[in-house]
Amino acid sequence: EWVVVLLGVDEFLVSPAFAHEHGFAQQWLPTVLDTLPSVDADIGVVEVVDHFVGGPVVHGKENAPLFERFRHISRKGHEIRPHLPIVRPGAVLQMGLALPRVRPGVDVVGVSSELLRVNHYVDLFSSRCQDCNVEDS
Numbered sequence: 001e002w003v004v005v006l007l008g009v010d011e012f013l014v015s016p017a018f019a020h021e022h023g024f025a026q027q028w029l030p031t032v033l034d035t036l037p038s039v040d041a042d043i044g045v046v047e048v049v050d051h052f053v054g055g056p057v058v059h060g061k062e063n064a065p066l067f068e069r070f071r072h073i074s075r076k077g078h079e080i081r082p083h084l085p086i087v088r089p090g091a092v093l094q095m096g097l098a099l100p101r102v103r104p105g106v107d108v109v110g111v112s113s114e115l116l117r118v119n120h121y122v123d124l125f126s127s128r129c130q131d132c133n134v135e136d137s
Contacts, residue, residue, distance in 0.1 A: 002033060002046075004086045010124040011050070012067070013084075015116050032116050033086075036109060044091020044106035047082030047099070049113050051075075054123030055132035066121055073119075074131035082110060084118050 004013060018028040033046065055072030062069065085100050092100040102108060122129045 001088060002029075002086050003089055004029075004084065006084065006118070008120070010121040011084075012119045012121070013048070013116070014119050016113075017115050032111075035115065036111070042105070042107045043109055044088045044102050045100055045108040046086040046116075047108060047110040048084045048086060048116050048118055049081065049110075050083035050118040050120045051113060051136075052122045052129050052132055053119045053136065054121065054127070054129030066124065067119070070121055070123055070132075071136050072129075072132040073134050073136045074129055075134050076131045083120075 006013065013025050013029070015025075015028055015032050018032055036043065036046065052074040053070050053072065054074075055070060057069050058064070058071050082099060085095075087095070087100055090103075091106045092102050094101040099108075123132065
């Protein structure tokens with residue numbers, strides 16, 4: 001019913017509110033979408049913000065999975081703009097790398113990054129995140 005396309009190998013959809021309880025995204029994403037104020041036929045797009053993740057590698061985790069290796073995020077400017085749309089295919093007229101063009105009468109809603117966000121591991125291939133200095137919980 002919903003489609004999400006991540007744009008890079010260094011991007012992961014996460015839910016700080018649900019991921020610890022429910023594991024992988026396919027298990028918790030329906031629960032997250034069900035918590036939206038009015039998930040009904042009028043909502044066609046859910047806008048999700050991103051957080052840059054990187055900074056110093058956690059000591060002793062140099063060979064650990066990505067989400068254990070990098071535990072610092074940047075809070076600089078990432079609550080302002082949506083990064084990724086989750087869409088109902090019948091609700092959109094056009095998709096590209098940016099936000100979709102929706103059919104008339106279709107609602108677009110945003111979500112809090114504490115509910116749903118994209119972790120963009122910008123330091124995966126090289127050190128690029130100078131502002132990744134806030135420890136993620």
